[in-house]
Amino acid sequence: MTMTDATAPEGTEPQKPGPLPRPKKRDVHGWVVLDKPIGMTSTHAVSVVKRAYSAKKAGHAGTLDPLASGLLPIALGEATKTVPFVMDGRKAYEFTVAWGSQTNTDDTEGSVVATSETRPDEAAIAALLPRFTGTILQVPPKFSAIKIAGERAYDLARDGEEVQLEPRPVEIDALRIVTHTADATTFEAECGKGTYVRAIARDLGIALGCLGHVAHLRRTRVGPFAVTEATTVETLRDGAGGTEAALRPVETALSLIPQIVVHRDAALRLKRGQSVLLRGRDAPIEAEAVYATSGGVLIATGSIENGELIPHRVFNL
Template structure:
């Protein structure tokens, strides 16, 4: 889902300001608690401007109508984005019963209604069908590409969008609260899972229809709510912004680390493999990161007793 970018929340409109500061090299992660109404692209622009950073990118789109964690990588941290995007995610979301929309959330138009409302016991009995590895059809209004075009662009243009079901992993799905008209859930899931599709399919299975009325992301890979900072905190002062910057290595906390010598670090910087001996030896692993004196040097794999660099850092 996309919306026109909201006015920049770091600069009140209608006022004059000094020239923007010169862009600089900034490396690290900002875990933004994105507010409702802001696109992920605009959120990146807000953070990038707060740090006058040359380079920035986010680790996984968050719909404008959703709030919560949007990890944003600056500088060399952009090389670690896949390790955050591939991590497990957690959400809190509320399903409004009785209607289905074409976007599976409140932004879309209602396409079907039902007078039925589910009992909490009936919902709870259904949840095991929605946990584990399940087959899920993504929403028509999603960022998935069809012949090079985003599904939501095709859907908005009135074209028929047919998406194939695909396997997704839902580790946990729990009821937080329930009322006659809505139910709030917590979900823990893997990459590629659409919460809007969970709401749609629950409503269909219960025979009452449903769509997402509220969505908040509470975890992305190694980052949780305790790591988050708000837009207001970023604009409060330069010191507040600097305090929100987390090290590049924060994205790698879920994979093994190996400390290497200065000589080995120089080899890795040149793209050469390093032989691991003695206590430095690790079993074969597809993802390991190497540090020297606490400084991140490279991400790579351990193959046949060697550390093979895949990405080298300039920190």
């Protein structure tokens, strides 16, 4: 009798197929501007993007809470070296404050800790907004990622411990009313690093005597990136060319600082971590942050002191 390949010898078990090989990780460098949906953590969003590109390395520029939607810039490969430049950039939000109750998290995720029958009119809110613009002192929410003696504030708060956070200066460039009803008001805010929108809602409610918390939050801008140019999780999961189209050059994150073009010899020195003297009539003398390119390729970020470009981060592109 002839035994075919599909027939196992008598008394033996057919072998189960092994697991499919994982896609090989590759060096991918650039930025993906993601429109994160409500309900997804920032960490999960990074893993989705990393998987879509089979990238070896990825990170995000500023956590966005699961209950918030909107702009989450995600860096791949060498772009992770430019994350601080994005995080230090200005941010913009659209958020809705629900009046009449305060929660322990200052948003809808927490438990109501106080209520009020008072409701503010639009004129009263508008009159108060100048107190919430410019450089102000703000106490961060108790449920925040700020560390107290090495522990995250939200971990302490969840364990029932009393959390005391000190006020800190933050910059709010603009705070505008978009729409207003008796029970809720939608705002647009433009602010600097470290500003908590939940704290704005909490403090507005207290100042108006009606209490309030964030019912809806959407981030619309981070540094040089805007949500109008963002891609979606669905587009990345579907593939079909959407992934490559969504990948932006590493230097996109550096568009808000000066560019210095250097010749090949200077580029080689910078790549070795050596400073170079800038020559030419228009060469800058001092600058806190610049980026250097040569032949259209990003070489380094650094600072300029006494006409000398000092590299802080070198790129392997």
